[in-house]
Each structure stands twice: as C-alpha cells, then as structure tokens.
Amino acid sequence: MSGPPEPTPGRWVEITVTADPADVELVADALSEVAPAGVAILPAIRTDDDREFGVEELPLPARVVAAVAAPLPPHERARLELRLAELPLGAPLGAVEYRDVAESDWSEEWKRFYTLQRIGRRLVVRPSWTPYEARAGEAVVALDPGMAFGTGQHETTRLCLEALERLVRDGTTVLDVGTGSGVLAIAAVKLGAASVRALDTDAGAVAVATENAARNDAGERIEFATGSLGDAWPWREPPRGCAALVVVNISAAAVEALMPELAEAVAPGGALIASGFIARDAPGIAERARLAGLGGAELTADGDWWCLVARRERRER
C-alpha cells in the first residue's frame, strides 16, 4: 500500500498561480487546502512617483503563492491542477508553476541586505548585529530595520543625515516631524543636539523609534510623541520657534502642506531640512519655503531624491 510520500526535511515546493483579482479568493482558498500554513497574494501594483508616493493595486492578474513540503509528486500536481481547473472562475487561470525551494534561515537571511554605512564625514549607521568600534569624532547610530521607515537605506534618509551633520552643533535643539524609525532624531543626539522632539502620526512608528533611541542611549535627550504640527501638536507650549533645526522627511505633498507650520517652528537663525521629494517637486517646495519666510535655500540630490535646507533670519525684518 502506498501512502503519501514522506516529506523531505528542509525542501519545499512553491506553487504559483496567476489569477484575475476577482478570482484570487477562490484560488487562494483552493491552494490553502494543500498548504495549511497559508498563502501569499502578490497583487499587481503601480508605484510611480506621485506626490504621495502611494501605491495602487491594479485590476491585473495577481500571483497566488503557496508552499508545500517536498516532494509534490506528479499525481498530486495533477490533482491540484484539476481542482483549480474546476473552480468556477471568472477568467482563465495562468499556468501553474512549481519551484523547488531549499529551506533557508529565513529569520536571519534578510540581514544580508544591511551593511554598515558611512554617511557624510563622521556618521556611521550600523546594523545592531554588526560590531563597530567608533573612531574619534564619529557618531554611530545602531539600527535594526523594522516596522518604521528610516533604515538608513533610502537616499532621503541619507540626505537628511548629511544635512544634520552640517548643521547640528553642540547644544542645538531639533524637531523631527515624521520620525519613523527615529534615525534622524538619534543621529542628531549623536551629533551633539541638546534636545530633540520627534513626532509621528503613526503610534507604531513612535514605539519603534522609542526602542531604537533606548538602544542607542539617546532616549534621555529625545522626547517622542504621536502627532504632527498643526492641530495634532501634542505638547502644551505652541511649536512657534521651538527648534533651531526642524527636519522633515515625508513626501512632496506632506512637506508642501506642512510648510507654513514647519517654517514657523524654526527658531530665528535656525534652519529647516526637508526631504522626501524628487527633482520635479523641488522648485515648488523651495518656493513654498520662501513664501513661508525661509531664505537661502540650498538643494542637494542623491539619485532621484532631493533635500532642501532653508534658513530663518536671525532677526525678522
């Protein structure tokens, strides 16, 4: 009597089916019968450089992916394909594809994407698992990438870090709007800032940032809160002139919308660092900064991404 084949430890067969979005649910359901650990659905998306850098799911075929313990012998493949063929679908399915997958240490494998980065003249962003002995004058930020933007791997983060390196002096006060992982706030402390206030509308990001700051022994000099400028300002004293340096790295739309409040928060003689936009939007953002009372605009770029530094005069005219 032949039972099902014994699974081969550490080997998987990945099954991929391409289906119309309206049929994805039934296909996922059929695949989950053979793969009780679940399925992954990869929709077709559009992510062009709109001003919010949002994402749109397209009404195009999506991939439904499941994995089963190897082997998946021909008769079981045939049975699965028959099951799929009999589903009452709205559109024909693409071919069923099979791929052998060797087990890998998925819980560690992703770390290969992160390496130590040198930014500017003296900033070092290192993954927490990569030991590093700082040289004299270096400011080191240890970061585990995770559930908040700002791993140091994006051009806009690096542009803001470079600008902070140029502008933070011992004792500078900083306001970080849209702190994400807290990377900019932590770097500001490491560069000598006396105190940093850091905001994010996402409470989850604030939790991640708070943890990252503690890991870097920077927690005492950073006050994190959920909120933003304007009505969502979380602190009692108004934001006007509250920081010598205001840094914001979100999107063109967000930076433009917040510009009056961002500019107002810059203390006389201080500066705004803004990023998260591309060349197309740079002139408009510089103009907004000028209209909001900030001058001496400097634009820098890294790849597609741009960063603005604009200053408030020491004395208002």
Add this chain to the structure above:
Amino acid sequence: MAKKVRAVVTLQIPAGQANPAPPVGTALGPHGINIMDFCKAYNEQTRDKAGQIIPARITIFEDRSFNFVLKTPPASDLLRKAAGVEKGSANQLREQVGSVTRAQLREIATLKLPDLNTKDVEQAMKVIEGTARSMGIEVR
C-alpha cells in the same frame, strides 16, 4: 517619510501562527525585511483570533522597512466555518457541500464590509452569496 513602495504582499495565514517558514519566509525574505519583527507583531495582534485565517496586507518600502494592516478573514473561510464543512466543492454544479442561513450570510457580509467595495450590507451579501455559490455552499 518618503514612503516609496517596493512591493505589496498579502499573507493569508492562521492567526497567531506566523513563523519564518513558507509562505512568510519565501514571500518576505527576498525583500530583505525583518521577518521576526513581522511574525512577532502579527502573532501579537492576532492572538485572540486563534483558529481563523487573518490576512495581513504588508507594504514594503524602498528602504526595506515595512508596515502591515490586518484584514477580515477570507469569505470562503467564514462561509466554511458557518456551514460546518471542511472544504469547498470542487465543482459547484455537481455538488452541494453544505449550507448557511440568510442570517449567517448577513453576519459574514457585515464582518467583511470594511474590505469590500461597498458600504451597503445588502450589496455585500450578494457578493458573499456569489462566493458561497461558487464554493458549493447553498444559502437557505
């Protein structure tokens, strides 16, 4: 932050049971995102939903950070549980595998409403009824 999106992945997995093996590892690993971070957060957020399939829609950003939102369970899963059947019919023309009442259908439609392209429960019931029919589940 400059959330330029790298990929979107929905994982339809049992609540509280995310682990680095497939499909989580194979779907997220190639994007270089912190898999244990996802598993911990997902399991924490779904631990009171044991026994259900709770989809997580994960947005992966250019810098390999990510976030996710939980979705309502697939209608097929809810229908199967309501009908008390193991799996759907391979061919609804040949076989009825079970049935649900209109009240159960309404309950499922109400639960699914946030993830459907309608705010109208009656309309949502029609959508869910279509899924039921295609699974061989009759609405009585």
